[in-house]
Amino acid sequence: MDSVDVLRAVVVTPTYDEEDNIASLIAAVLAEQANINGFDVHVLVSDSHSQDRTLEIVRQLADNDPHVHLLDVNQRGIGVGLREGFRYAIEQLNADVLVQMDSDFQHNPQDLPHLLAPLLAGYEVVVGSRFLAGSHNNMPFYRKVLSVGANQVIRMALGLRGVTEITTSFRAFRKEAFLRLAPDAVPWEEESFIAVPVFLVRMLAAGAKATEVPMTMHPRVRGYSKMVYSRYIRDILLFALKDRLRKT
Ligand SMILES: Nc1nc2c(ncn2[C@@H]2O[C@H](COP(=O)(O)OP(=O)(O)OP(=O)(O)O)[C@@H](O)[C@H]2O)c(=O)[nH]1
Ligand SMILES: [Mg+2]
Structure with a gap:
């Protein structure tokens, strides 16, 4: 594992109240090492000070496993x-490559080998997409319409x-694609x-060479959703409008 040819890939998963998912998600991600x-x-695990047992569970796992x-x-x-997780992964964990992935099993750990492989073929950003041949989108109808x-x-x-997929959080990228962005290029604090x-969008605009791979997306089974649809839709429309105006 210490060979100079091996890249360190840190899967950054943001969490808030994911006590029902996080231990099995970590185990499923690390099990994929055998296929990678x-x-x-x-x-x-990049946690926003969860009010449930997420912190306690992950602390214990981290104490017993250096990965x-x-x-x-x-x-x-x-x-x-995400921003703090990416920074920490680069600065403290010597990440070469970052993976962005939800912690509630909506993204499939078994898709990780396909997500990482194109990074060895010269791509800097690899996007998991629900909209390609070979993808499976098992989300309910209203969520498909929204996406x-x-x-x-x-x-x-x-x-x-x-790219066909911009909204889901299943991506792998070289650390340079993140470091190239100005700190205010992304509304991280929203x-x-x-x-x-x-x-x-900003990584692509900054010139990252990107490709997409098919992915499987599932509805959430355990825990509760933190998505507030009204604010998300409002922010997407505002962002699209502002960016359009900036260019005219
Ligand atoms: N660090 C951090 N992570 C968060 C926060 N809100 C949500 N997340 C995580 O971000 C990921 C996506 O959030 P979800 O609530 O699953 O949103 P969603 O997938 O659009 O909605 P569902 O389909 O209903 O699950 C999950 O891993 C959450 O735990 C937050 O405030 N801080
Ligand atoms: Mg979710």
């Missing part, structure tokens, strides 16, 4: 969780080509999930 060549896989890490961000918001709508609005507003699509 060229990467040394670690997990970093498991915990960051208590101590501030609410998925964007802050298709959000993806279309953002792609039309920005004239984005080359409490809605707007940072998730904007982060990808």
Whole structure:
């Protein structure tokens, strides 16, 4: 594992109140190491000071496994969780590669080998997509409508080509793609999930060579959703409008 040819991949998973998911998610991610060549896989849980037992559970796992890490961000918001997690992974864990993945099993750990492989073939960003041949989108109808709508609005507003999926958090990228961005390029501090699509849009705009792979997406089975639809939809429309205006 210490060979110079092996890249360190840190799977950064943001959490808030995920006591029912997090231990099995960590185990499932680390189990994929057996199917992954060229990467040394670690997990970093980036938690917004959960009120349930998430912190306690992960602390115990981290104490017993050098591939498991915990960051208590101590501030609410998925964007802050992601930004601080990426920074910590690069600065403290020597990550070469970052993976962005939800902690509630909506993303499939078994898709990780396919997500990482293109990074060894010269791509800097790999996007998991629900909209390719071979993808499986098992989300309920209203969630499919929301994701298709959000993806279309953002792609039309920005004239984005080359990616079909902007809104879900299943991506792998070289650390340089993150470090290239100005600190204010992404609205990390917004409490809605707007940072998730904007982060990808900004990495692409900054010139990252990207590709997509099919993924399987499931509905959440355990725990509760933190998505506030009204704020997310409002923030997507506002972002699309502002970006359009900036260009005219
Ligand atoms: N660090 C951090 N993570 C968060 C926060 N809110 C949500 N998350 C995590 O971000 C991921 C996505 O949040 P979800 O609540 O699952 O949102 P969603 O997937 O759009 O909604 P569901 O389909 O209902 O699950 C999960 O891993 C959450 O635990 C937060 O305030 N801070
Ligand atoms: Mg979820």
